[in-house]
Amino acid sequence: MIEAIGLTKRYGKTVAVDNLSFAVEPGRVTGFLGPNGAGKSTTMRMMLGLDRPTAGQVLIDGKPYAQLDRPLRTVGALLDAKWVHPNRSARAHLQWMAKSNGLPDRRVDEVLDLVGLSKVAKRRAGGFSLGMSQRLGIAGALLGDPKVLLFDEPVNGLDPEGILWIRQFMQGLAADGRTVLVSSHLLSEMAVTAQDLVVIGRGKLISQSSTTEFVERSTENTVKVRSPHADKLGAMLVDKGFTVSEEDDGSLVVAGVTSDEIGDIAAASGVVLHELSPQRGSLEQAFMQLTGDSVEYHAELAETGK
Numbered sequence: 156m157i158e159a160i161g162l163t164k165r166y167g168k169t170v171a172v173d174n175l176s177f178a179v180e181p182g183r184v185t186g187f188l189g190p191n192g193a194g195k196s197t198t199m200r201m202m203l204g205l206d207r208p209t210a211g212q213v214l215i216d217g218k219p220y221a222q223l224d225r226p227l228r229t230v231g232a233l234l235d236a237k238w239v240h241p242n243r244s245a246r247a248h249l250q251w252m253a254k255s256n257g258l259p260d261r262r263v264d265e266v267l268d269l270v271g272l273s274k275v276a277k278r279r280a281g282g283f284s285l286g287m288s289q290r291l292g293i294a295g296a297l298l299g300d301p302k303v304l305l306f307d308e309p310v311n312g313l314d315p316e317g318i319l320w321i322r323q324f325m326q327g328l329a330a331d332g333r334t335v336l337v338s339s340h341l342l343s344e345m346a347v348t349a350q351d352l353v354v355i356g357r358g359k360l361i362s363q364s365s366t367t368e369f370v371e372r373s374t375e376n377t378v379k380v381r382s383p384h385a386d387k388l389g390a391m392l393v394d395k396g397f398t399v400s401e402e403d404d405g406s407l408v409v410a411g412v413t414s415d416e417i418g419d420i421a422a423a424s425g426v427v428l429h430e431l432s433p434q435r436g437s438l439e440q441a442f443m444q445l446t447g448d449s450v451e452y453h454a455e456l457a458e459t460g461k
């Protein structure tokens with residue numbers, strides 16, 4: 156379990172993380188979602204004791220990182236897959252990590268096997284593709300068999316096969332009962348990966364809920380209806396207080412109602428329907444709307460050339 160409590164980080168005048176409180180539960184993949192610059196990496200660095208909060212704190216299984224007895228056995232992280240020494244082999248890299256953390260050498264072969272790198276273990280890590288580097292980074296995070304795992308934008312730049320592998324791997328780790336927090340700036344990716352979502356914008360918490368709830372709440376649901384009696388049906392729906400608009404082709408788009416309700420209303424008054432289809436706004440649209448403020452902020456930064 157991870158708990159952020161009033162977490163705040165300022166860099167000079169920039170408030171990178173602003174009074175953030177949320178909890179990440181074990182046994183689930185939790186997506187940490189926000190546009191670029193929202194404060195995700197800063198938050199993760201504070202979770203790992205790599206950055207000191209200006210105010211507030213983060214607890215990992217009830218303790219701040221600095222007070223963990225055996226940090227690598229409690230929390231593992233993939234922050235930047237390219238930080239390995241390029242001339243070291245994958246195995247040598249992990250052996251060095253294991254040794255400096257008092258972990259047995261046999262664990263190196265176990266994690267290499269877990270991430271599917273056993274066959275290339277002797278190759279220089281510097282020659283690895285991005286997907287292989289990510290796997291090596293994940294192997295490093297798993298060395299201490301930690302209950303809590305943090306992944307910062309793990310699928311950035313990967314091909315579809317690599318994305319699928321990481322997604323399924325993270326879901327497997329959560330199914331083992333681990334706490335898995337994964338950051339991303341793409342809601343569409345998180346919608347198929349994470350069960351829970353912590354959404355931030357401009358360092359502030361926007362929402363914490365299950366992914367299903369978030370998607371349902373944030374995508375506007377409408378129903379498209381085609382009927383030879385569209386006028387009559389439209390008038391009835393307006394009478395009942397629904398918002399109805401008419402498309403160029405004569406079909407109706409009705410907001411705030413389910414297709415079941417429209418079907419019932421139509422049947423009760425003998426209105427023939429030719430089409431009755433629920434429509435869903437795109438996830439990315441919903442996300443942009445919710446974090447609109449922080450996206451504007453990003454545009455401002457771009458304008459000032461930062």
Ligand SMILES: Nc1ncnc2c1ncn2[C@@H]1O[C@H](COP(=O)(O)OP(=O)(O)OP(=O)(O)O)[C@@H](O)[C@H]1O
Nearest residue numbers: 166169171189190191192193194195196197198340
């Ligand atoms: N060391 C630092 N010094 C000054 N400002 C920083 C530092 N690290 C981050 N920031 C600023 O804090 C804000 C949050 O950055 P952060 O990298 O945490 O966001 P992010 O959500 O991880 O975005 P990205 O996906 O682009 O990495 C940004 O405005 C960034 O410029």
